[in-house]
Amino acid sequence: MICITVAPTSRTLAKVDILNAMRYADIVEVALDHLVKEPDVKDLLEGWEKPIIISCRRKEDGGQWDGSESDRMTLLRQAIVAGPAYIELDLDIASRIPRFGKTQRVICFTSMDRPVRDIDSIFDEAAQAQADVVKFCWPTPTLDDAWPLLSAVSQKRRLPIVGIGLGPADRTFSLLGRKYGSPWIYAALEKGMEAFSGQATVFDLDEIYHWREIDRNSTFIAVAGFGETPTMTTRIFNHAFKLLGANVRCLPLQIGDLSMLKKMLEILKVRAILASGPSGGQLLPLADHIDEQDRKSQYVDLLLKKDESWSGYNTLWRSGLMALEGTLSGGAATGPRPLDKHNILVLGNGPVGASIAYAVTQRKGIVSICGPNDKVSQKIAQELQCRFVPYQNLYDTLSDVIVIADKGLVCGTKAGAVNPSVFRPNQTVLDVSDPPLEHPLFTEARERGCRVVEPSKVYTDQLQMQFKALAGRDLPMEAFAKALSE
Template identity: 25%
Template sequence: MICVSLGRTRHRMMLAEHQALAQRGAELVELRLDWLSRAPELQRLLKDRPTPVICTVRRPQDGGRWRGSEEERQTILRQAIVSGVEYVDLELDAAEKIRRYGKTKRIVSFHDFQGTPENLEEIHAQLAAKDADIVKVVTTAQSPLDCVRLLKLARSAKVPTIAFCMGEIGLISRILCGRFGSPFTYTTFSADRVLAPGQIVFDQMKNLYRYDRITTATRIFGVIADPVAHSYSPVIHNAAFQHDGLDAVYIPMRVPADQLTATLKAYGDLGVEGYSVTIPHKEAVLTAAQFREPIAEEIGASNTLFRDQNGNWHAANTDYEAAMGSLRAGLKEKGDADLSGKRCLILGAGGVAKAIGLGLIKAGAIVTVASRTSKRGAALAAQLGCQSIGWENRGAGFIDVLVNCTPVGMAPNVDQSPYAGNWLREGTLVFDTIYNPENTLLIKEARERLCLTVSGLEMFIQQAAAQYEHFVGRPAPVDVMRDALRRAMSAAH
């Protein structure tokens, strides 16, 4: 079950949002009474409540806003119990002083906003001993391994236990905790009012991740990156799963660079079957695979990691074919899809630049690399066997194809371009690998100067479609993925 936390300073707004949540399908709402600017009017809040309720009055040391005395706080909690509220949330010390009464169930909780203690089992036992119907242990993930510890705690507990981690690293545990036995997870009413680090919006948990449909049989996939919050991959992959009727979920997973190996092992033990891989893991992830596709080895980077039926991990690079297909499609508009002999300038020296550069070299193109970091540009050029130029000289030569592999122009910095508009020549093919926004400033200026253009959106969709086929062994619903991405990007802006 999904519990939505409501924190408003006015009773009127808390009541209105409670009604709105019920209409959107919410089944359980937590009333954060500590957010109210004046003493809670419990009769008003509870009389005609449209869903079951958890009453919570959280102190500052527990991550709340309560400004009154401890005696007043406990009085409110007792009044909520006498009023017959479905659940009341009690910290360890309050649980010792507030007795059970009526049918109200007791959630005895522990929160750590700094990290994840070593003695989780001991803390859990202390909470369970305080006449708990449900134990709640919520910590802050400093490592993906903290998420694994909390999920395993929920799975092994004899008393029903809500257990997950806060923070961006902890998102996987919020989405999967029900699979491991948690009675419910917590979300927020809107992105503008997050009551705890890492909370996501109710509609996302319900409709994007389909939390209530996740079971022990649900297949798990995700994108590993650092950072990862900006990724649209969950939108398109989950849309594809839903369209195809597959029991699967795709989750954003923030994994720090120095924790990749340990995380892959631990998440594999949780049942994760495949990953999209992006910055900063594309090169390091190759070592995690027993089998590597030749093109991934040649590029020295992988954007896809998937497990076969025998449990072996495979590394692939779907950027390569997606990029080359996008380039050839762009050239077809000119009636010439042959890259042989074309003078191509690549801006950037990262993993995508390497994949595209290798593809262009194999196609017989004449490639030049320009990077904002001259050493990286020179190193990539040496690997590809082509030339490099200084970033300041990128607009000096005659080119047939321009490929931007830098993040310059990506949202929110949409007023920037890596290549001045007056350097563009009519008929040049301009390929911007950025997909958000679809029409970058570089693409707009290229069209104004009658260049051929290819946006990064199509490459992003094609590489994701190839990943999907690796993950589930069937062709991806490309149109569904494309439409889902465009809707999500439009809603974000």
């Protein structure tokens, strides 16, 4: 089930908010702490077929209540008498508010500033306070921070657990909570109505993650990060798995400490990880087996669990190189090495730039490395035995091809930025900074008459390689159409 929280400020419009939430939710939580005037809870509860949770949170717990604690407890007691399906009570006050009627008690423990590790003692305390459901809420910026919550919900306990991971990683918990049997998960009704920054909307959970189809038998593929590119990949792959009738879905997660990641993925039965951007360099140490070329590129964007070990692959340099060579050769087989003797300038500091630079050197291109951080550029150039161009000499460097390989590059005329005057009409420009997104420098290159290799082409080829490795089948093109139409 899905629970949508509404936090009305007006008693007059409160029922409108509840009505709108009821259309999409299985349970609606009504937060009384935002109301300007004291509510008539009995009136708010009348006429609804779906269950309602009543809550009233203090500011230190993420709410807006600014009255006294005595008045808040009085309001909660009055709310219980009105007979909601559930009442949410903070763990520290639950023992002072007795059970009444058929209202079930959601005993909540909140920590707004840091994750909590001692789940068991808190759970036992909530059980002693006559909890029917135990709720946890704390920041989950990475998988490490969310792990105690995920571990708790994945184990069989005498009372059900629900939870909210503050931040975008709440999606990780929500999808795993769905798989492991949490009685409900939380979502916002729409953008602008989130209970906390980064919370998924009910439409996100439906259209991107297909949460209603997840069950105990579902298999997850981890997708690193919560940006536009990881979300687009998730959307496309989830459509593809659905079209093929596979009980597989993508699980977004923010990678933290690598030392425990393999163990966490094993417990969660996650057997593949997809990465993009800088995450590809971060995941490299996890690969137990990796092709020599991919190892030298220092970048992996696909990790697959095979038997008891992880194999790493770099699909970005392959798809980027394929798209670039196809453009330079006009799509025809004009020779075995279209990059041979071309002067290629790789712009950027980071694993993506190093990866594509390595790939071009294998095709006998004449590679130069340049980025805002000269020390990093020089190190990459030394490792790959190619030319290092100091950043101040960027505009004096002749090149046939420019590769934009760092989404952190700034386009402009200010100090430290890349001036688009670096592009000339006779050049070919490839953008692998964050496919399928287009870097502002790439837009400038197109407008200045350069021959361009679209990042969407690189992205399409990359996804096809990754999906084939994951599913053993071709990626249905219909999945692209469905994802883009949304």
